[in-house]
Amino acid sequence: MRDKSFILSRMFCVVGAHTDCYVCHKSTPVFAIGVAECTSTDPYQFGIDEDDSSAILIGIQDLNYPVIEVLHHKFSTSFKLDTCFTQGRQYWMNHCAHCDSKLGDHYLHSEPDVAFFPTNEEGQTRLSYAWFSFPLRAVALLSAGSTSSYMASTLTLGD
């Protein structure tokens, strides 16, 4: 994981998964945003990091409106800006579709086999990958790993 960056990408991917809410214990859909061939700038080094690899955005602090519109109209309005008290800041996070509990990025992206961190290929094929050729602008952390590699392969296949 790298530091928070300003990210520009000519396309983005909405990655879908399901997880059990830890409050009401019902299954709820959750979403993540991925990019490929993005350009990111490191705000602390004032440089442009030309980055053609794929990555998942986490801790999204800012997101341009067309991306929000796609998320809210085609997927879920439960992905919204909210305050993470353990981190003491706001970011765009998933919420349970049933009870609106916050489902933070650390839980969804860092816990093995919970949602976006499948530990085998069978788990990765259970995620859904929907690509959109709208420009994305965001302030977020870039996380590269097996899920973003698999996500990029769905783009190559034209799925």
Ligand SMILES: [Zn+2]
């Ligand atoms: Zn719930």
